[in-house]
Amino acid sequence: MRSSHVKFYQTGTFTVGNRLLNDSDRSVQSTMERTNSLNSGHRACQGCGEALGARYAIDAAMRATDNQLIAANATGCLEVFSTPYPETSWQIPWIHSLFGNAAAVATGIAVALRVKGRTGTRVVAQGGDGGTTDIGFGCLSGMFERNDDVLYICYDNEAYMNTGVQRSSATPPAARTATTQVVGPQPGNVFGQGKNVPRIAMAHEIPYVATATVADVRDLEAKVTKAMSIHGARYIHVLVPCPLGWGAAPHDTVKLARLATESGLFPVFEAEHGEVTDRSTIRRQVAVEEYLKPQRRFAHLFKPTLQSEVIARLQAQADRNIRRYNLLSGETHR
Amino acid sequence: MTKPYAITLDVGSSLANLTGSWRTQRPVYVDRLPPCNATCPAGENIQQWLFHAEEGNYEAAWRVLVADNPLAATMGRVCYHPCEKACNRGELDESVGINAVERFLGDEANRQGWQFDPVEQDTGRRILVVGSGPAGVSAAYHLRRMGHAVVICEAEDSAGGMMRYGIPQYRLPRDTLDADIRRIVDMGVELRLGERVDDVDALMRDQGFDACFLGVGSQIGxxxxxxxxxxxxxxxxxxxxxxxxxxxxxxxxxxxxxxxxxxxxxxxxxxxxxxxxxxxxxxxxxxxxxxxxxxxxxxxxxxxxxxxxxxxxxxxxxxxxxxxxxxxxxxxxxxxxxxxxxxxxxxxxxxxxxQDVDLDLLSGIDGMQIDGGAVVVDPVQMTTRPGIFAGGDMVGGEKTVTVAIGHGKKAARAIDAWLRGETYHAPPKHEQATYDRLNTWYYSDAPKTIRPVLDIIRRQSTFDEVVGSLDEANALYEARRCMSCGNCFECDTCYGVCPDNAVNKLGPGKRFSFNYDYCKGCGLCVAECPCGAIRMEHEPD
Missing domain, CATH: 3.50.50.60 (FAD/NAD(P)-binding domain)
Structure with a gap:
């Protein structure tokens, strides 16, 4: 699902840009004209994956819609760090909703635009995993089943980071958070809980569902662009590592996103009307340890004693994803 | 101004919030020394000429190449390319076929008739070069570029030294060698063939030479x-x-x-x-x-x-x-x-x-020290006799064409400094771009193009060149395999991965700069830069 057709062996298709490419073939992020929808001066932590993912996604959406875009934003890190009243980092029309109703607010905007006949203006709703998979889930499901003309983007950093790293239904098993401490017989978040919202979105049979990470900007941009070419309910779930909440070095944000996909723990795919249509294959497969080790939220799996059984269960999850989405073999379609 | 309900303040931009103040470390763009450049005995800026070749701008590539080594087509055939052994790409898949691309560029220059840039200003100083082997022509070329008048005296009837009389034609066709040397003569170097020098001192005195470079090689078996x-x-x-x-x-x-x-x-x-x-x-x-x-x-x-x-x-x-x-x-x-x-x-x-050095020529030169059959030179190629420099096979050490060309270049710089009453010191080298500084995720897999090798049968009986050339498509492909170790090649990755928009893209050929007003010092750009051209430094006090 790598989204460039041109092969440059120096950097292949993996770098953000390439001076040898025609302008029209370059990623949005490589152009001097990118919107910088989320501008400098925001208060996100060093190396924030969410700030990065939001700029990647919204800049691409801006280009896809010829800058005719309105965004609704659930409460969460993204809203807090970008817009402490009266300052904002957003350089687009942007509205802050409640924690739980970004999908409903976006639906309202889309309907109002339709009523006013402004069909050229498109609507994006965005939120973190807390605002999407937990608190805003009812509104989100409603937006899906009504097939409202909204692209909902979830920036998943796997916990409530803004309020102090509490567990969400997107927190992975074994991860330490403020509410899943490293105590008891099964330290960290328990296995067998949580939900997989991309698959739930697919179950609504909406026109378009995709996952992506901040490690592959071309792929993310291509998915946003494709989503903006479709009308109806669309959902993109972007993995955005959080240095603070994951206990990782700020410079490892992109690397961790890459390891999440290369280990199979976070499958990158797209689906149309409930069926998987494409996936990014693993290029350099790694064991889950390589992804887990740099993160302090998983430190208890390695010290004081190696928790081989727990790691094996996480590896089994990755292996299941690899089987389910056929991540190891064959060419990707695009 | 009236404001909407419940709004009391105007909308402000977050640009007022200079997040750069959070920083304790800052990223800085650097140029590191790629291993190919570091090992090149002729001191070529290989990474840089590949950079131009990648764009298909072969003339620009050739001009960067010949800034250090005037014999591109010859080099592309006879150099033992230590650069390829050092190439970081070798650890990833296979080293870049640097020598093959060099040969392509050299041949392209000869085909297209590219000439060296004209000499800007003559200095009026006269330098004698004895021997037209690789060391001699390299010294002559570099001295001429600096504006000095150069005379090469060659004892044989043809120029080239061991490149002609030591390297078989199947490795170096003579028209290639001739073309490379002719270009140096065309820039105004006087080449006297069949003129054996027996008394360097007398010749320098009689014909008013200010300095001399000896590159007579070692030709006694x-x-x-x-x-x-x-x-x-x-x-x-x-x-x-x-x-x-x-x-x-x-x-x-x-x-x-x-x-x-x-x-x-x-x-x-x-x-x-x-x-x-x-x-x-x-x-x-x-x-x-x-x-x-x-x-x-x-x-x-x-x-x-x-x-x-x-x-x-x-x-x-x-x-x-x-x-x-x-x-x-x-x-x-x-x-x-x-x-x-x-x-x-x-x-x-x-x-x-x-082979041994012919010491007859040297015995007449006052104050010249010879040790173990080789002429003693200082680190900038000057012999123990001030004003007389030497290089190539006659000074000992590794005896290859490329080493000799490197000696000629270094000696030219030293002579130029000596003429001004100064001592040449090589500028300090950048730190090396070692493999561990690269983020090889970004390089896709691409094996090396193998130069076509002449049919075994054909080359047993003929003196045709054994190793063939790359065509343009192959040369371009090969150049694009360069990982540009330690030197920005404008892949936009730093510009993309900054969560704070704190990287300014300056446009084609101008690279990038950091906006330290907003850079929080997360180091993502450093970690993700494919070629290791960014360094994290402590924030200055």
Whole structure:
């Protein structure tokens, strides 16, 4: 699902840009004209994956819609760090909703635009995993089943980071958070809980569902662009590592996103009307340890004693994803 | 101004919030020294000329190349390319075919007739260069570029030194060598052929030279004492290869034995095959692994039917046979005689045991120190006689064309400084762009293009060039395999991965800059930069 057709062996298709490419073939992020929808001066932590993912996604959406875009934003890190009243980092029309109703607010905007006949203006709703998979889930499901003309983007950093790293239904098993401490017989978040919202979105049979990470900007941009070419309910779930909440070095944000996909723990795919249509294959497969080790939220799996059984269960999850989405073999379609 | 309900403040931009103040470390763009450049004996800026070649701008690439080494097409054939051994890409898949691209650029220059940039201003100083081998022409070229008047005196009737009289034509076609040298003459270097210099001091005094560069090479083949009933069939490699340039080709017979294990031995053995020898055998006293000849050349020789007989010395040569004594390596790796003898037929024996400097020329120069048969020079190639510099084979050390070209360049800079009453000091080198500084995720897999190799049969009997050239598409592909270690190649990755938009893109060819007002110092750009061209530094106090 790598989204460039041109092969440059120096950097292949993996770098953000390439001076040898025609302008029209370059990623949005490589152009001097990118919107910088989320501008400098925001208060996100060093190396924030969410700030990065939001700029990647919204800049691409801006280009896809010829800058005719309105965004609704659930409460969460993204809203807090970008817009402490009266300052904002957003350089687009942007509205802050409640924690739980970004999908409903976006639906309202889309309907109002339709009523006013402004069909050229498109609507994006965005939120973190807390605002999407937990608190805003009812509104989100409603937006899906009504097939409202909204692209909902979830920036998943796997916990409530803004309020102090509490567990969400997107927190992975074994991860330490403020509410899943490293105590008891099964330290960290328990296995067998949580939900997989991309698959739930697919179950609504909406026109378009995709996952992506901040490690592959071309792929993310291509998915946003494709989503903006479709009308109806669309959902993109972007993995955005959080240095603070994951206990990782700020410079490892992109690397961790890459390891999440290369280990199979976070499958990158797209689906149309409930069926998987494409996936990014693993290029350099790694064991889950390589992804887990740099993160302090998983430190208890390695010290004081190696928790081989727990790691094996996480590896089994990755292996299941690899089987389910056929991540190891064959060419990707695009 | 009236505001909407419940709104009391105007909308402000977050640009008022200078998040750069959070920083304790800052990213800084650097240029690190790529391993290819670091190992190039001629000091070529390989990464930079590949950068231009990647764009298909071959003339710009060639101009960067010849800023250090004027003999591009020749280099692309005879250089043993240590750069490729050092290439970081070798750790990823296979090293970049630097030498092949260099050859393509050199040939392109000769095809298109590209000329060197004209000399801007003459300095009025006159430099004598003795010898037109690689060291001499390199020194002459660089001195001329600096505006000095240069005269090369060459004892032979053709220029090129060992490039002509030591390297067989199947490795270096003479029209290629001629074209490379002609371009240097065309920029205003005076080349006097057939003019042997016997008295350097007198010549400098009489013709008003301000400084001198000696690059006469080492052209006296070393002899070894071999008891021989009939010595007519014993000759040496230098003479054989030299004679190949005359109209009278050497008569070596059907069975040729070459004695020695260096590149010259291999050259002669391969030449003998081409001259029609049915058997061409290299006799060497140590093992194949210990042969100083380059493995690749030995490989090609074997393919052509040259035979190797290692752990052997020639004990006696008699008429049409030789007697070989077997050797065994002792615990220190030195060959020791075993007393085991073997007779084998040989119409001629060619000694390729190394070469000595012709010291006759030097004996007349006052104050010139010679040690172990080589001229003593300081780190910038000046001999113990002020104003006289030397380089190439005659100063000892590694004897290759590329090393000699490097000597010529360094000497030219030193002469230029000396003429101004200064001492040349090489500028400090950048820190090395080692493999661990790269983020190789971003480089996709691409094996090396192998230069076409002439049909074995064809090259056994002809002096056609053995190694072919890349065509344009291949050369471009090969250039684009360069990972640009340590030097920005404008891939936009830093510009993309900054969560704070704190990287400014300055436009094509201008690279990037950091906006320290907003850079929080997360280091994502440093971690993700494919080629290691960004460094994290402590925030200045």
């Amino acid at each position: 070393k002899r070894a004492y071999i008891p021989a009933g009939d010595a007519r069939h014993i000759t040496d490699a230098v003479s054989v290869l030299h004679q190949m340039e005359s109209t009278q080709r050497p008569l070596l017979g059907r069975r040729v034995v070459v004695y020695g294990g260096g590149n010259t031995a291999v050259d002669v053995a391969r030449t003998a095959r081409r001259l029609g020898a049915e058997e061409s055998i290299i006799v060497y006293r140590r093992t194949r692994e210990k042969m100083p000849a380059h493995a690749h050349e030995v490989e090609e020789a074997l393919e052509e039917g040259v035979k190797l007989k290692w752990l052997s010395t020639i004990a006696e040569a008699d008429g049409d046979t030789i007697t070989v004594e077997k050797m065994a390596l002792d615990e220190n790796g030195f060959p020791q005689p075993t007393g085991e003898l073997e007779t084998m037929p040989a119409d001629s024996v060619v000694l390729a045991l190394g």
